[in-house]
Structure formats: structure tokens, C-alpha cells
Amino acid sequence: MTETSAPSSEAAPTRDYSATLNLPETEFPMRAGLPQKEPQLLARWDEMQLYKRLRETSKGREKFVLHDGPPYANGHLHIGHALNKILKDLITRSRQMMGYDSNYVPGWDCHGLPIEWKVEEEYRAKGKNKDEVPINELRRECRAYAQKWIGIQAEEFRRLGVEGDFANPYTTMDFFSEAVIAGELLKFAVSGQLYRGSKPVMWSVVEKTALAEAEVEYQDYQSDTIWVKFPVTREFGGNTTWLDRIQERSRQLSKIGPDAAIEHNESLAGASVVIWTTTPWTIPGNRAVSYSKKIAYGLYKVTEAPEDNWVKVGDRLILADALAEGVFKQAKVVAFERRRTVTAEELSSIRCGHPLQNLGYTFDVPMLAGDHVTDDTGTGFVHTAPSHGREDFEVWMDHAHELTSRGIDTTIPFPVDDDGFYTKDAPGFEGKRVLTDKGEKGDANQAVIDALAAAGRMVARGRLKHTYPHSWRSKKPVIFRNTPQWFVYMDRSVDGLTLRDKALAAIDSTDFYPPAGQTRLRSMIENRPDWVLSRQRAWGVPIAVFRNVETGQLLPGPQFDRNDDYAARLKEAFEAEGADAWFADGAKERFLAGFVDNMDHWEQVRDILDVWFDSGSTHEFVLKHRPDLKWPADVYLEGSDQHRGWFHSSLLESCGVNGRAPYNAVVTHGFTMAEDGRKMSKSLGNQVLPQDVIKQSGADILRLWVASTDYWEDQRIGKKILDSNSDAYRKIRNTIRWMLGTLKHYDGTVVAYADLPELEKAMLHKLAEVGVDVVEGYTTYDFKRSFASVLNFMNIDLSAFYFDIRKDALYCDPKSSIKRKASLYVVAQLFDALVKWLAPLIPFTAEEAWLDRNPGEGVSVHLELFPAIPAEWTNPDLAAKWDKVKKVRRAVTGALEIERREKRIGSSLEAAPAVYVEDADLLAALDGLDFAEICITSQIEVTGSASPEGAFRLEDGTPVGVVPKLAVGKKCARSWRILPEVGTDPAYPDVSLRDAAALRELGL
């Protein structure tokens, strides 16, 4: 650095040339003020009827339909709603700009419990009792409640920038929708897929209603526990007799030793299987005892016990070995002995009698193997009352076929009624009560215990404090009780295939994003039991069928010959009055008249449909009936929880009726976690609310978060994450702003591709590459790919490279400069493409930028298509060449950084490095280029010779050496470059020749 002279700084400050430069000029603010700006843009879109214009401009194009999974019309939006709707909007907007008619019709799910609750709550506040309100009045209030929230949520969705037919959304409570939903159910009835069965449900005696799992909370509760003997009745299972089995067993064991043989000879006859339960009142409902094949059992004999004890000396009990001692302790048994092992095989062959045989419970009680049995607590045997427990029910149903073949009646009784009283299905206890109106323990437990004691079947009793289900509302305990329900067969063949077959086939022909969704949905369909459709509720679409109480025949149904007439009558009524028609006075006569001889034989089903059937039918009443949509949908998108929900019910509904899925593809998103990766919750105070983000930063920031995240998995959100999205946003905005300012000087001149400088061609190539990436990202619903591609391009290729280099030509070159014209043309192309690609991601900002450049009424970037990239822009050879140029450039900037650190230079324009390119290929890449311009130095010297000792080299082994030197000459007062030529034009002594020419053109 010694041979060169320092730039002359003595020259007196001449004039301010900045006014002669083409500096960026723009009103586009650096700071967005999105929270204020976004509502203005929304108002403009409203005013210009953007949605309508979108439909008009895309009329006749191929349709792309994302069918909206309806949110529940209740409550303000949370972050999950925002994620969901923004993702949907990214899809519909990007498809629209890809050239489809991509129409989005939002919908709402309106029926169901939560709304019924809210209305009920309002009643209670007013001191009204739900049961005294006529059902259709309740339904009217539910409808109004839903309507209110639809309005609120619609506004909140729109504020997120979601575009769609918000003026005509669909709802499940429209009269038309209700008519279709009811009609769909009829199709299941007519085709013989619907049947009446029964199932135990959670029931609140206090509220006289069935409760969903979500309505139940587990609280501590003091239960009466009892240990009860089930006498082995010496019945034999299968073809072998009891004695045969014992003798066979003895023969096997005699091989082990004579003692064992003797021990195992002892018969189980007269012994008892002992169960333990916390619900004595379920004993009348007992139909079986469950055991586990994994538990070791033994036959025990009581050898010492108090005189007045329930368990007497000589009693022989079968118990799990792990629990026997505890049971005897509880039973106050002083001493006992283990007589022998009882195998699972033996257990499977015995039958017991009911402990209350003496009261008329004379049926056999079979032993059932079940995985739910453990030997942690109890006795190792589980009292099984299919009327009163989910697992009891399941075990019973799993064995139903086998039990029937053994001559056991598998009918599930109804021992407890709506009010908690025993029925005639509980002989000897009729009128006793399990729970009172107030939710307190009734007299049932004590009656059962007394009866058991009287029958000599009690082993012990106790109390246990444990968690027990309580009603969410009344905080009172609930019970499980068998109730009649309506089901759809999963495994009954209809036209050769079962519903399960059809659903599985449909899953195989559906695309899943991510692919794991397919396995998940598949395994659910493979394993699920029959579909329970009925709910004992008020706010929903009724199962609008009649049942013959004598014969069980259904109307409509396979045996009824005027199904179409019935369906037509129902449809007409529901379309006119809604499903309320079913609950109005005289409905039975109205719908049945003319179809049956004796109306008294027919009962009107008052159950309503599970809301999943409602939403599972949206494809019927939305996609099939709106001419602006199509069936099946291209895509359904929801959270991954909807494998169990909407994807599932839509699949079953459509397969049952149409034989195929209502969608071609399923996209799922994960759940949004707090910043630490844990679940958000009110109590932890780590919630992020979309309303807050919008208020503080704007919807575009929230959208950027959605676009940057890997939504297939769970995502995180929090202050830090939102901040970094704001940073990314600011970078994008400023780059756009610079383009807008620069393009103020662009007169629209198109420069032919062939006339463009290499640098411009290289940028267009990169733009073409990015375009492929962006569109591919959008096509595969991989938005982070589109976003990252655009963001990286703007940061790395444009802001830090192309724009930085071209500022000199754009600001300083004469108006006539070809280079400048070419650059302006390319910047215009860049702006056009980038803003369009960004439009689905940040619709507000993209629109703001678009309008700044293309002002006018009725103008919107959202009416545009993604740019068609000319094939000639793709130029991989040139791109490869410029990769080499950049490689050499990196060596130069690296060298300059040292100079800067050593305070020998400040601006790179103060430098004039000597560059020794020791690789012919790299050297050739620089041929014909103004490498000083590319490195933003004032001068540069490039040679192919070996670099001298001490030259700067990159650590990565790039064969380039750089010897930094200071630029020679005077600093041009206009362009700030340091050149020897400065001063050679007498008319403009303080500027370079290029700048002199520019000034001359300006006539200055």
C-alpha cells in the first residue's frame, strides 16, 4: 500500500450534485403502520368488490376448490383458527394466481352441545329451567346465538386478510343444509346401513341428559367399594367336561411330580371367583367376569376367620396371587392357604352364577379374557356390567358372537332409567335409586350390599377416595348407563362392499400432505367400531325416521316401498321451516300420514344426529349444490386432530352415500405451541392471541409467521419468533421500497433480452429459477419453500449484490445510458414478479406496493396471475459463469475487509485492488466484465499471474490472491469514485467523465 497516493481530499467542496442524480423517490413509507393500513385496504377491497371481480376475471377457468372445514360458531378466534384460515387463504390465493378459478366459500358448524350449553346458561341466569322451555324455542335461541358468532368470526377472519365469499357463506343450520343433512341420513336408512342398538353413555341424573367426554371432569369422590363372590357353578365350557379337563390337567402335572398332581386335583366346584368394584349399584347389571391371561391366579382356602365374618373358614376363593393377601386382610381373614394354581385355560372354561341368583338373576355369568384387567388393584377379576362401563361394553361386544354360540343371551339390559331409578331389568331393586335429583348417593348401593350380604356373597366392603367423573356443569357425579342408540354398520356388505372397505379404498386413492396422514386415517378406519350417530340432545338435525315398536322396522328403510315420497315430504318441510319441523306439534302425523296403517305402532325418533354427521355432509350441501364449486373438492385442509373428526366423518358419509371420498387431497397442519414448545394455556399465560398480533404488528406479520413455519408439524409462536418475522418483513418492505423509488425514473422502455448486459441476464436467470421454486412450493403446499426462496433472493441476490452494484449506474449514469435502461427494465421485471409471488403471503403489503406502482381504480395485485417467465431468461451457462465471478468477488471483498479493519480504507470505492486469478476458468469468467464495478471499487487490476507473497487469500482455497491498493486520482464529487480522469473535462473539473456526460445531457 505504499506506491499509491492517497486520494486528494483537499479539493474544496464544490456543489451538491445529489439533485442531479436519479436517486430513489417514493412516498412508500419505510415503516408500514400495518395495524392502521390494513383496515384501509380491506375497505378498498370491499368497495371495489374484489371477491366479485375475482370470480368474473376467472370465469371459465378450471376450478380449484379448497372446501372449508367449518369452525364452530362460538367464541373469538384463537391462534389455531388464524393458522388454519391463513393456510387456506395461501392455498386459494396462490391457486387463483396460478390460473385457476379458485373459489373459497367459508362455512360454519352451528349445531351441537357448546351452543346448547350457552343458551342453557342464559336460561339459568334468568332462573328458567331448560326442561320447561319448548324445544323449538330453545332451538331458535341456539340459532340466534350461532348467527351472532358467525358475524363476529367472519369479521375476524377477514381481518386476517382471508378472501372468500363471506357475503354468502355456508352454515350447517341453513334450512337447506338441515334438509340435506336429514336427507343424507335417510339414505343410510334406506340402504340398510342404519340400525338401532344400544350403548352405555355418561349420564347426568341431575341434568337428565347424556354427557360427552368433554362435559365430564374428574374430581375426587368417595365410593363404596365391595368385594363380592361369584360362585363357580360347575358348568362346563366347550365340548370337554369339567372332569375331563381336571383329569387331563392332572395327567400333565403328574409328570412334574406326585405332590403337584394331588394339589391340582382339587376341584373348583364350590369355590368362588372374587371381584372388586367401586360401584355396587352396577351388580344387578353384571353379566360376566373378566380375567387376564397375563395374571397368575390361585385357589385359596380360608383356614381361620372370626365367627361373625362374611368370609367363613373353609371358603375357597379364586384370586390373583398378587392381590390375594390384600383381599384377605380386607376380609378380616386371619389365616388362609393357597391350594393350587388356577390357569387361564381353566378360567375360560368355567361359568359362574350371579351372586344374586336368589333374586332371579339366574343366568350364567361367563368368564371373559380382557386386556383391561390388571393385578394392581382389586382381585384380578373385573366385574363386567355391559350396561355400565365402556370397557365392560367393549369386552362384552367383542365376545358377543362366541357367547351367543354358547347359548348365552347377549342382550344388554337397561337396569337404570333417566332419573337414576332401577328398572324392571334390575329385579328386586326396582324403585331404588342410584343418584338423587341433587346428585347425592341414593339408596341403591346399600340395597345391593344388603342383598349380597343376605345371599352370603359379600367378602368385604370399604370406602375409596378416587377420581370419578362429574358433570362439568352441576359438578355432580355421573353414571354410565345403557341407552338405545343409532348406529351405522361398518362391516355390513352393501352392494358387495362394506363401508369399511369403501373408506379404506378411498384413503388409498387420496393424496395426503404430509403422507403420514394416510397411515393415521387408515389405522383409525381399520379399527373403529360401528358409527354411533344418535345424540340425546336438542340443538341439531334429527334422525328423522320412525320405528315400528312391534316389529322394529324402520321407516324409511329397506322394507318400506315409498322411501322417495317420504324423503321428498321431509325435504320440502325442512327446506321451508328448517329441522324445527320435526319437533313441532303434530310432526308425527304430518310426516307419517298416508304411509302407515296404524300410527300408534310407530314411534318418532327424537334423537338428533352427531354433529360430525352434519359437518361430514358439508360436501353434499355445499360442493354438490353450489354451481360455483365442484364435487369432489381438490383439497381439504384442517388440523391433524381432524383425522378423527372432519376428514373421518366426511369420508364415511361420502363413502356410505357416494362410494368415494369427497376430496382428492388432504392437507393437515400441526398445533401451535408456545415459544418453549409447550402447549399454550390460559393458566400458564403463554397464549398468543391473533387479535394482539394484529393490533401490535399487523396481519401480514402473522401471515409471514404462517408462511415461514413447517406447519405439517407442530409450530411455535412467541415474541421472539414474531420479532424475527417482523425483521424479515422490514427487509422485504425496504427492498420493495427501493425498487419503487428507483422505478420512479423508469419510462417503461423495454430492452430486448439480447441487448441486456450479462449482469442483468444473470439476474433474470436467477429470477426464473426462483419462479420455479416459488410455484413448486405453492403447488405442493410447501409455503415456507416459496417464502424462503423469495426472501433469500431479495436479500442475497438483489439487496446485497445486484442492487448494490447497480446503484452507481442507476443513480449516476446519463439518461441515455443503455446499462441504466437495461437495469431499470430488469428492476421492473423483478418488482412485478416479486410482488405477485408475495401477494398470497402478504396480501396487504403486496397490494400497497402494487398500487403505488400501478395506481388506478379497480386495480389489485390479487387480480393478477403469477408472471409467465420467458424461456430465454433461463441461462444456466451464464449462471455458472457468474458463480465464478462471485467467487472471485468474495476474495476481493474479503481483502477489502482487512483494509477496512486496519483503517486504511473506509468505503470500497477508496480501493483499487490487484487481483491475481490463478485459475484459467475463473479468469475467463471475468473476461469482458467491468470487474471494478462488480466489486464496487473505483479501479481494479485483474491478471492471470501468480499472486505475490503476502497477497490475501480466502481460507476455502479459492485460487485467487488479492493485493489491496488505494485508488489513484481524485474523488468524483458526483459519483464518489476515485479516478485519475477526474478533472480532465474542463467544463466539469470535479467529476468523472461519465458524470460529466450525464450533467451535459441534463444541460447543467
Next chain:
RNA sequence: UGGCCUGUAGCUCAGGUGGUUAGAGCACACGCCUGAUAAGCGUGAGGUCAGUGGUUCGAGUCCACUUAGGCCAACCA
């Protein structure tokens, strides 16, 4: 407890069929510029790829287990 899924720098993400010192952007630190200025440019420091064990000449990439977390289902009879 079962089904499905996830864990790569402080943050968000890349890392075809296993193969040279694991990448990018942002944030951070330092410096430059002051004609994108509550902006722009450059350089740098950050990773035992959740952990352990295995398969292999070789594993972020394959297998098993463990651990942390998520969704769904179940659950104390």
C-alpha cells in the same frame, strides 16, 4: 397405556437412494457507509445433528432402546 408424529446453530428452516472440515436467512458481535438512513454493505463468532447402543470401511441420514414434546384414543372397573 395404545396409535400416529416430532426433536439439525439463540430463532425459523435446508440437508435425493448413508460418503470429503453439517448449510442458509434472521438475531448477535465487530467494522464500513451516510445518496434505500428508525435504512444499506462487509466480516465474524455460534452445532458431541435430543441421548445411548447397534448395522457399516463410513450415519444427521438405516435399526433398537431411552428421553422430551405434540395430536388422537383409552383409563382407575
